[in-house]
Amino acid sequence: MTAAILTSVHATASKTEATRTEHDCIGELQVPLNAYWGIHTQRAIENFPVSGVPVSRHPELIQAYALVKQACARANVKLGGITTTQGRLIDAACRDIYNGGFNDQFPVDVLQGGAGTSTNMNMNEVVANRALEIGGHKKGDYAFIHPNDTVNKSQSTNDTYPAAVRLSLIFALRTLIRSCDALAMSFLALSHRTEDIVKLGRTQLQDAVPMTFGQEFGAFHTVLANDSRKLNDEIARLAVVNLGGTAIGTGICADARFRGLVTKELRSVSGVSVSAAEDPIAATSDMADFVDTSSNIKRLAVHLGKIANDIRLLTSGPQAGLVEIHIPARQAGSSIMPGKINPVIPECVNQSVFTVMGMDTTVSCAAEAGQLQLNAFEPVIAHSLLDGMRILAHAMDTLRTNCVEGITVNEQVGLARATNSASLATSLNGYVGYEEAVRLAKKALAEGRSVHDVAMDEGVVRKEILDDVLDPLKLTRLGR
DSSP: OOHHHHHHHHHHHHHHSOEEEEEOSSOEEEEETTOSOOHHHHHHHHHOOSSSOBGGGOHHHHHHHHHHHHHHHHHHHHHTSSOHHHHHHHHHHHHHHHTTTTGGGOOSBSSOSTTTHHHHHHHHHHHHHHHHHHTTOOTTOTTTSOIIIIITTTOOHHHHHHHHHHHHHHHHHHHHHHHHHHHHHHHHHHHHHTTTOEEEEEETTEEEEEEEHHHHHHHHHHHHHHHHHHHHHHHHHHTEEOTTOTTTSSOTTSOTTHHHHHHHHHHHHHOSOOEEOSOHHHHHHOOHHHHHHHHHHHHHHHHHHHHHHHHHHHTOOSSSSOOOEEOOOOSBOOSSSTTOBOOHHHHHHHHHHHHHHHHHHHHHHHHHTOBTTBOTTHHHHHHHHHHHHHHHHHHHHHHHHHTGGGOEEOHHHHHHHHHHOGGGGGGGHHHHOHHHHHHHHHHHHHHTOOHHHHHHHHTSSOHHHHHHHTOHHHHTTTTO
16 A cells, blocks of 8 residues: 555545544644554654555564563563553553554554654554553543553663564564575475486586586575574574663663563563663664674575576576576466466566665665664664565575475486586596696587597597596595
């Protein structure tokens, strides 16, 4: 839905739906009667009709924020900041929100000003109104549970939003890692199936020395497995939060005991081994962990793009290309050329990779652009990272299920090219010297013959040696 349409929908709704009146420091405003959000969210809806992408696009962020509010409520009850009844109702509301039943109550645009304040206030209002509803009160009856005084007790956007973003990235990373691992294992299985099938390796798109298809696919597994480990390492770094630091990290308006207690509670409700930042002032403004996470996501994207490029090259043809592998035919490739089949799945993956590269640039620019004790651009960092991971995970899933699992190799073409390649002369360097090997290779190319046959005719090396050192399969295993 576009921003213009969203604005129109909300404008129409405000004229036709029953409303309730809420107030803030600016004045009064009508809020849809049945909405769980309140005036702060309503203003944000009207202020940021930009991308048309609501925060609800990122359920991981909503889940993470619900856990943060739940942990804060539990800590506040233990410290006497809110009553046991208030805490019980807030806790129940947070569970409902975590379970996804209220995602549609987070309509604020992802590109919002205020360093995430609108998302925090949106969460405070939805938690408050759901808690009120559970307790038998009307929405907007903030004398009993107030979005700021109760739900946001001992907190600021500037410590809860980063904590929620970090948790949401951990949740999204787990999904991304699972997709990466599954694709890596698919290549490993393909490698095992083709480990003894010879082909010709290439460097700079020119003939190199023999290898097996299994070695080629095995290399794809290795780089993806390494990327998975790199991404997994980011989880521990993201699990460091500045909760209790409130506005700028000094902890104003929070009990001194709150910081340690809320971190413990967040570990309990989230199952993530979160810890408190050593320097909450630095943690409030520092985006370095997000930059590192983005960098490792881009690293994975770079490898994925290279793999997609290789698959497209290897399957090029079917008559005038390399045609060394066959990938599943997914759809007609042309509206005019009959029977043409294109590598649409790798092409889709390439476009996903380009999108992630843009994500990394956005994150870097936003991280650098903060000033003094806060970075106001964390919302676009969170949106970009969550969107990038979602796209990349889906891209890897479709590459695996719609392409890699159906790859077959052209064994005859691979063996013929490896056997007849003039590059096999490389293995004669130790017997005849580099210069003589060059001469044999050039003669083989000029006459359209194999190096083996040319060397045999000239008698430069005994046949039994030639048969051994020019065996393509043996040449792929010299390092074993």
